[in-house]
Amino acid sequence: MATIWDDLTLFLTVWGTLCVYSYTFKDNPFWKWGTNTLVGGYIAYSAISNIDYMAKNVINPMMTKVNWVHVAAILVGFLWYFRFWKKYYYLYRYALAISVGSGIGITLAKSVSSNIIKQVASTMLPLYGTGTLRGDFDNIVIVVSVLSVMTYFIFTIAHEGPVGKPIGWISKVGRWVLVITFGIDFGNVIAARMSLFIGTVKTLMLPQHQTLFAIIGTVIMIYLVGTELAKRRKVAPEITAP
């Protein structure tokens, strides 16, 4: 049997979703409520999740055996809270420095391999002899695109004279490649946003949500259209007889 909490969950799901999407009409109080609640709720949820992780995986095991590395890490973690204490604010910087420093150290060393060496190696491709015409064509496209885009970013040589002119032509190809890439990226962003929207609409169209969707959607729509019409009437110039 559905409890009052189940009903409240259903209501909040539909209400919150429609409040956020009401922004597509205009900035309004429903949208403000939706986004502020989302941000506040998410931060609270993240805090609780992390505390829960710490309790289960760090604090509880220490009840039987103290791990001094974990104790030191927890103490450094507490330094973050000195940000709110003007007198000892500098202590917060130690926590920040350790976080940033270790983060960069951890990521940078391996990024060179994954983001540079492996990527460069995968561009050293045979331009013919892959076995298929399509394979040859793909490799040519990759190599030409990489070289032309890199040429586009050479700004130290003027595009004139016997050396500069060919560089200018290659640079133009690079510009085309970049523009096509941006187009593909833009298309993907649209696809991503539509996927999110469709997933949300699917949730709203679940049998248990449909009635609420219709009621809340109508109420919000009436409010938004009503206020818009009222605003237009207010700013419309008065017509006076000649």
Next chain:
Amino acid sequence: MAESIWTKMSKIDARWLFLFLWIVVLAPFIVSISLPMKISALTNQWYNYLNDMPDGSVVLWSWDVSFAGWSEMEASGVAVTKLLRKLMEERDFRIIMIGHRSECGPLPEIVLKDLGMHPDQTAEYGKKYCHLGYMAGGSVAMINFAKDIRSVMPVDWWGTPLDDLPVMDGINTIQDIDLCIYIESGGTAAITQWVIPYGTKLMLCSVQGNVPGQMPNLQAGLIKGMLGGLRGGAELEKLTGFLGVGNINITAFSSAHLVIMAFIVLANITFFIRRARREI
């Protein structure tokens, strides 16, 4: 001078387009419409790689998807879990689920519950599959997880010690994992922390927006396969026969894109006609 129809079209309030999109997206959920879908080479490659893994493989099913991203990635998340369950039952695969975001404790739990795999629903939990829950700490935790799983995750999501779960027997480091499937909605550190130092085999389920960014990694062999967004999920559903949310959503997805393409073409026609008529 009266405005031409082209000028009027260029001034259409964007909200009419939003309303039109709402109608187009809602329509397939109200009226049963189905548009054809071809399975892409990318999805085939992903599926074949998983299928070619030897019997008894250990798969780390890593979750790094936000609540917002879940509406896009639900199809992939559910279809991959169903496929892994099938491989677990038929080919003795072992599945270890883990979350890299705070949302990825409860999200896999919801999926397990829907599929009847929750510990409250079956005694099979822990024998061939388990859910370790949310692992806080990002890249730092991933490094330690790779060296010693129990040092960062001594218990599973429900507080059971890993040593009490038969599925975790002999699995101590990332090198005991044969394949990692990573579902993400905002990039992955698995390449830098697991693939580069340990040579872990990695397959992705990425949000659509990240697909172009991950393609060079696929080309470089750092990832073995990639399912792209809602479409990838829907294709996997079709390929495996586990039809679900992806195949319901994909018609709305296709029709919405047709409408957007029509808008873009119309806007460009309007622009060029107005320019030819010297209206701009």
